[in-house]
Amino acid sequence: MIGANANLGLKLAGLVGLLFVPFLASDDYVLHIAISMLLWGFIYTGWSVMGRFGLTSLGHGAFVGIGAYVVTMLWNQAGISPWIGIPVATLLAVMVGLAIGYPCFRYRITGHYFALVTLALAEVARLLIVALRDVTGGSLGVTPDAVVGPDVPVSLAAIQFSSKAVWFYVVLGVWLVGLIVWRAVDRSMMRYGLEAASEEEDAAAALGVRVTRIKLVVTAISAAMAAVGGALYGQYQLYINPETVSGIAISLQIVFAAIAGGMHNQIGPTVGAFITIMLAESLRQIFGNQVHGLDVMIYGAMLVLFIIYMPRGVVGALAGRFVRRERHVPARPAPA
Amino acid sequence: MEFSITDPFLWETVIQGLLFGGVLALLSLGLNLVFGVIDVVWICYAEVVMIAMYSVWWFHVVLGLPLLVAMAGGIGVGAVLGTILHYVVIRPILDTPPINQLLVTGGVLFFLQGAATLVFSVDFRTLGVSLGSVSVGDMFFPWNRIAAFVTSLVTVAAIWLFLKRTYLGAAIRAISMDREVMPLMGVNPARIYLLTSALGGALAGLAACLLALLYDIHPAIGLSFGPLTFMVCVLGGLGNMFGGFVAAFIFAQFIALGGYYTEVEWGYVIAFAFFIVMMFVRPQGILGARN
Numbered sequence: 001m002i003g004a005n006a007n008l009g010l011k012l013a014g015l016v017g018l019l020f021v022p023f024l025a026s027d028d029y030v031l032h033i034a035i036s037m038l039l040w041g042f043i044y045t046g047w048s049v050m051g052r053f054g055l056t057s058l059g060h061g062a063f064v065g066i067g068a069y070v071v072t073m074l075w076n077q078a079g080i081s082p083w084i085g086i087p088v089a090t091l092l093a094v095m096v097g098l099a100i101g102y103p104c105f106r107y108r109i110t111g112h113y114f115a116l117v118t119l120a121l122a123e124v125a126r127l128l129i130v131a132l133r134d135v136t137g138g139s140l141g142v143t144p145d146a147v148v149g150p151d152v153p154v155s156l157a158a159i160q161f162s163s164k165a166v167w168f169y170v171v172l173g174v175w176l177v178g179l180i181v182w183r184a185v186d187r188s189m190m191r192y193g194l195e196a197a198s199e200e201e202d203a204a205a206a207l208g209v210r211v212t213r214i215k216l217v218v219t220a221i222s223a224a225m226a227a228v229g230g231a232l233y234g235q236y237q238l239y240i241n242p243e244t245v246s247g248i249a250i251s252l253q254i255v256f257a258a259i260a261g262g263m264h265n266q267i268g269p270t271v272g273a274f275i276t277i278m279l280a281e282s283l284r285q286i287f288g289n290q291v292h293g294l295d296v297m298i299y300g301a302m303l304v305l306f307i308i309y310m311p312r313g314v315v316g317a318l319a320g321r322f323v324r325r326e327r328h329v330p331a332r333p334a335p336a
Numbered sequence: 337m338e339f340s341i342t343d344p345f346l347w348e349t350v351i352q353g354l355l356f357g358g359v360l361a362l363l364s365l366g367l368n369l370v371f372g373v374i375d376v377v378w379i380c381y382a383e384v385v386m387i388a389m390y391s392v393w394w395f396h397v398v399l400g401l402p403l404l405v406a407m408a409g410g411i412g413v414g415a416v417l418g419t420i421l422h423y424v425v426i427r428p429i430l431d432t433p434p435i436n437q438l439l440v441t442g443g444v445l446f447f448l449q450g451a452a453t454l455v456f457s458v459d460f461r462t463l464g465v466s467l468g469s470v471s472v473g474d475m476f477f478p479w480n481r482i483a484a485f486v487t488s489l490v491t492v493a494a495i496w497l498f499l500k501r502t503y504l505g506a507a508i509r510a511i512s513m514d515r516e517v518m519p520l521m522g523v524n525p526a527r528i529y530l531l532t533s534a535l536g537g538a539l540a541g542l543a544a545c546l547l548a549l550l551y552d553i554h555p556a557i558g559l560s561f562g563p564l565t566f567m568v569c570v571l572g573g574l575g576n577m578f579g580g581f582v583a584a585f586i587f588a589q590f591i592a593l594g595g596y597y598t599e600v601e602w603g604y605v606i607a608f609a610f611f612i613v614m615m616f617v618r619p620q621g622i623l624g625a626r627n
Contacts, residue, residue: 104616119563127605297451303439
């Protein structure tokens with residue numbers, strides 16, 4: 001049985017292990033993969049803050065896009081530092097999230113409809129970026145003006161670092177904050193209200209759960225995390241385009257990774273990032289250069305298998321196994 | 337560019353929008369049918385259309401079959417795909433939350449897109465069939481679009497008759513109304529689901545035949561009109577075929593007129609924004625009754 005202390009010990013050991021990643025990474029490629037995992041893991045964790053309560057948003061591409069583009073546009077066009085850009089973009093993403101969320105929650109748009117309305121939002125974001133091509137560069141994408149170079153390795157004002165190791169620690173910190181936020185929601189009273197509402201909304205409301213309000217709170221948190229993640233992605237990659245930070249493809253990717261990892265566990269979405277990135281990268285390594293499309297095909301097939309056979313995700317399935325062994329009780333009550 | 341009711345270009349745009357609406361209406365049919373009966377949203381619907389488009393191209397251009405035979409082949413491929421999709425992917429998780437079924441077809445979306453890239457590469461394929469165009473005054477309308485428009489009207493009528501006038505159609509409607517009771521009345525839901533999926537796939541194939549006449553074929557074409565198809569269906573009220581039909585024409589006008597006055601993307605932005613607003617005004621769809 002894993003006790004609370006052992007659990008904490010495991011986490012600390014994992015964290016200390018992560019601190020040494022930049023020293024152990026053999027080259028920049030390995031470090032790049034590690035940074036991508038943590039950065040996307042942060043965004044996926046943000047998605048699961050709302051997604052785990054049945055609020056399956058396919059619109060997170062919009063929030064990531066707002067984060068990436070608002071920060072880059074402010075920086076490139078007006079020279080405004082990302083330190084100001086990120087709060088502005090986050091605020092904007094939260095406002096958009098609330099503007100879409102309020103009527104959805106108020107009018108009980110759930111399930112398929114919620115997924116499709118938010119999907120429309122993601123597409124609006126992508127199309128807006130394309131349509132505003134005079135400012136955004138359209139489908140060709142845009143490069144945040146780089147200030148770092150051979151002479152300037154670090155620019156704190158622009159949040160640009162030429163060293164991947166520095167980026168790793170920055171992203172590690174952000175990711176940890178993401179996990180803390182996830183845990184805070186998990187431990188809050190809101191969680192019980194949201195779980196009740198996702199089962200039976202009328203009953204929850206009748207018992208005094210302020211359903212619309214708490215749904216809006218998690219939506220705001222979730223949108224903010226996606227926007228911050230998108231902004232950092234832009235500053236790290238130094239290249240963004242509408243397809244990689246907005247639209248239907250990226251929204252589906254976010255949902256899949258969170259589900260594949262397990263959205264009901266703190267570490268689940270990050271494990272999802274690990275799985276999907278490792279899968280995509282190894283498939284690309286094996287087939288990418290000769291056989292186009294096979295990697296995407298296998299990726300799709302894996303997602304199908306995950307949802308059919310492991311709907312609770314990898315971490316969920318593993319945790320379920322541990323819990324059963326520990327307590328010798330079935331994970332769910334027997335059906336009446 | 338000022339507004340004028342006698343502007344022939346404006347009229348041409350409106351009529352082009354009408355014709356485009358026919359294509360959208362046809363696209364929405366299969367998705368609506370499947371949703372109405374099985375309560376599943378095929379996120380990969382546009383990818384089924386894409387594969388069927390490739391099939392038509394392959395039968396006609398590579399194998400050299402006559403166009404109509406190739407199109408029949410495309411419809412067949414759509415039907416087979418729809419059946420496989422239901423049998424292999426959806427059936428195992430019919431009892432899980434509906435959102436899982438939506439997401440699982442999202443995996444199929446990537447699978448089909450990857451498969452198309454693998455088999456046909458990312459090159460643009462074209463059917464190379466031009467039916468010429470008809471001119472009315474200063475306005476030109478390609479026959480391809482008119483054919484698509486007429487086909488969609490005929491298909492809507494045929495599907496409506498099928499659902500209303502045949503025994504099988506009645507069984508399909510009955511299942512979509514009450515999933516629990518109908519099995520007791522001697523309707524086998526598993527069979528109806530398979531049949532509906534095949535029919536939905538065939539409708540996707542039919543849409544593909546007409547789209548193949550209008551557009552170049554490439555693996556990402558599904559992503560370009562997939563979201564639009566969902567919006568049309570949701571705006572019409574998911575599962576409400578007639579509502580989807582009306583919504584298709586509304587959307588097409590937004591895109592056509594938006595494209596006429598500004599740029600094509602703005603047409604789409606306005607159409608999608610309109611969709612989001614409409615969802616709050618009439619979440620049950622433009623023709624749906626509030627339940």
